[in-house]
Amino acid sequence: MQRKSFGNMQCPIARSLERVGEWWSILILRDAFYGLTRFDEFQKSLEIAPNMLTRRLNALVEEGLLERHLYCEKPPRHEYLLTQRGRDFRPVLLVLLAWGNKHFAPEGESVMLLDADTGARVEPVLYDGASGKPIGAQHVFGAGPAADQVVRLRVARQPGK
Structure with missing residues (x-):
């Protein structure tokens, strides 16, 4: 079943929920405020499945709440840092x-x-x-x-x- 999108609603609450309304997203942002930045840190803290964490991190990056930065080239590893939009949360x-x-x-x-x-x-x-x-x-x-x-x-x- 396709989830309804709130992104085009005129309500600012609905538009905000479109970006962060999924509970994993809010908990990832919480952990980012606690100072966590790396995939394995988020996974350990939240006890979240890797595929779900990947989807949520990608969505938060896409919505401009987190930025992905390469910290290791081989193998490629990224850290996730709060953007100004993320800090405003x-x-x-x-x-x-x-x-x-x-x-x-x-x-x-x-x-x-x-x-x-x-x-x-x-x-x-x-x-x-x-x-x-x-x-x-x-x-x-x-x-x-x-x-x-x-x-x-x-x-x-x-x-x-």
Whole structure:
């Protein structure tokens, strides 16, 4: 069965999921932020089949989230480094981390965000860049200038609007 493509949908969430919505992709990006770069490191960390890892790495390179660099010519070996697009995914991972710790860690937190200088625990929060205020339930989705009728109807239905 052919999977539906979200790449042409006007929704930025759907378009983002087209690039990273497969769970292996998100876990590969997580491991790249932990400093893993080589195929065998990703495979060992994730316990993923080599063919699946190859497909996911190729897709992340194709989507511009990772770059492939040759580090050994014989035999040819590559490392995978985050691009700027990939590094820009970090806040998404941090919010997933906080959400997962809050809702799905009955045994307690296994990973926390810490301040590198002080070692103090950090709580990821989204802020409006213009006002500096935390983003919360008082903020709603709005149709952007490029929104089609489907998007306009979708955002008009939301509670609080």
